[in-house]
Amino acid sequence: MTERTPPRATAREWLGLAVLTLPTLLIAINTTVLVLAIPEVTADLGASSAQQLWITDIYAFLIAGFLITMGRLGDRIGRRRLLLLGAVAFILASVLAAFSTTPEALIATRALMGVAGATLMPSTLSLLRVMFPDPRQRTTAIAVWMTSISAGTALGPLLSGVLLQRFWWGSTLLAGVPVLVLLLLVGPFLLPEYRDRRAGPLDLRSVALSLAALLSVTYGFKHAAEHGPTVTAATAVLVGLSVGVVFVRRQRTLPEPLLDLRMFGDPAFSFALVLVTLVLVVFGGGQFLFSLYLQHVAGLSPLWAGVWMVPSAAALLVGSLLCPLVVRWVRPAFVVSAGLVVGTAGFALLTQVSGSVSGVTSGPFVLAQVGLAIAFFGLAPPSVLGADLVVGAAPPEKAGSASATEETAAELGIALGIATLGSVAAAVYRVRMADVTGDGIPPEVAAPVRDSIDGAVSVADRLDPAVLEAARAAFTDGFALAGGISAVAMALLAVAGMVVLRQPRLGTGHETGAGSSDDDAPAGRR
Known part of the structure; x- marks a missing residue:
């Protein structure tokens, strides 16, 4: 045929x-x-x-x-x-x-x-x-x-x-x-x-279960990003995961499930979701920490911090537009893995950022800008091809559910990245500042300084300049460690991508239109 x-x-x-x-x-x-x-x-x-x-x-x-x-x-x-x-x-x-x-x-x-x-x-x-x-x-x-x-x-x-x-x-x-x-x-x-x-019809019980699971998990990640790994954050995530298990079990028993679990039987679909999630983890965490770096270490206003976030966003944009041109000549598996290797190199550069920032032309500031721009440029191909894999692997009549699953993975990835990498940076900061704020500082000032870089900046007018510089250096150390963790994660994902995505085609055959019927045809386009 x-x-x-x-x-x-x-x-x-x-x-x-x-x-x-x-x-x-x-x-x-x-x-x-x-x-x-x-x-x-x-x-x-x-x-x-x-x-x-x-x-x-x-x-x-x-x-x-x-x-x-x-x-x-x-x-x-x-x-x-x-x-x-x-x-x-x-x-x-x-x-x-x-x-x-x-x-x-x-x-x-x-x-x-x-x-x-x-x-x-x-x-x-x-x-x-x-x-x-x-x-x-x-x-x-x-x-x-x-x-x-x-x-x-x-x-x-x-x-x-x-x-x-x-x-x-x-x-x-x-x-x-x-x-x-x-x-x-x-x-x-x-x-x-x-x-x-x-x-x-929609199964309203499944709707309630999915909403409860996703809201609880997202809230837990957000709470951890703002307050550290607290009991509240852990409880919210565990409750969400437990409800998620109930949701999945219910989907297996329904003739018309809210989420068709059969889509996960395609290795390309499942890996694409993992790929999108992990890429958005390092993207969300990196962007979050960089925004704090610009405001609290470089001392920029929120507006100027937004301006200086444009180069990394522009690098992501360029990488996204170049991806479909490159994939015409190179197998998707190589494009995904090459992008992840470039991302690894960019995050590795962030590990070399240290000390305070004396201006936007200073070495640490330029290194942070270049490192994040390279990292985001590398993350663009796996982001594009990951979404393409998800949509292409699903049959047309399930594209809405597949798209929603991909975007849910992306949203959770960003929330998880902010929570985990933010917590890593916060932990490094607290360890570095535990001794610095021990002597000669009033308790009401020492507490916020020890807690976070936001706290240190909020009481900057009551601090010795040397302590504020130490706080900025401590946050930078945490930022650098988060970059190192992101680099390792992207390197491992690059190897996995070469193994799983070895087939040159992005889809699983659905794009040929095989098996479609008049019932599946787009309304108004017969």
Whole structure:
């Protein structure tokens, strides 16, 4: 039997890709856009320290918690329909959040933004699976999709800083409204509809279990990143994992599971999820620690720290765009492993960063910039090809669930990276500062200095300059050790990638269209 050649995308699909980058760009921007506005929010609404944390975290929590549910819902009711409904919900929630008058109202509306955001991400990636059946074109499309996420991550702090200089804090939440309005205007004409016509109803018990498991695990990781490895963090993670076991067992017994576990029977699919998770672990942890390094060691303002995070984000962007060009000539296994080797080299450079920073042209600062830029450039190919493997390995009717699973792994990877690498850096800091703050410093000042670099900077005006320099050097040592751990992890993953991904094709045969039926055809594209 002759294998059918996948149809190639036309100009309409490429224009549709440009439309799909809008919500992904927006989601990435909104993850960080409110961080710089928190002082103004606190002054205006009177938010407590606990409320500040919920204002910034609840958005990401609920995106992670609802991704699997929304991915399955998109397979059932239609991915374009879910994307457009989510855009409307996001606009309404953004407006309500921007004009909140109490901390509780802002937390609630940020939560609604998170639920709406969870409808956008799996819909965009799963639609790419339908719009670009040709594997090479799909790799290029996913690279562009990943680039929009990288751009949004870099633009968040910059956009926030510019808006806060001219407007009130709520303007940072309204920045995405014009983007989504454009999506609503052109999306129905450029995006296809696709759904699994044989999908059954959602199992609400599975929805509740998945939400409880993901929220608990994500909360535990976040709590560990902010407060260290506490009993609360460990309990939250263990509870989440326990609920996750119950969720998995239930999926095995359902005729229409929320998450089809049969997808994990494909070694390429399973390894791709591990690959994406671990790459995002070192990415999330590295970006988090670097932002602290820029503000607390280099002494930059939040806005200028955002500016100096652009080079590493630009390196990730360039690597993402080059990946589909390279994979035309080189087997994906080699591209993934080569990227991980480059990432290893970049993180290895971070181990050589030491001492304080006298300016943006000083040796340690330049070395940190170059090391992280090289690392992020290397992480781009495994990120792109990992997402491509997940989407390509799943049959078209399950692309929504597969996309949601990949994005859930990415969200958990970032949270885990911030928690683990942040905890490593914090532990090194506390060991280094235990003796430095032992004598000649009032207890009320010594306690925050010993606890974290944030604490040391907060009481800098009451410290001997030598103690503050010691605190900065201690944090830098922790940053360097985290870089070393990331380098080892990427080196091991590079070897594993060569073993598991030795087949030259990215997919498992689904991209040929074999086995499809009229029931699976995209609605409106017969």
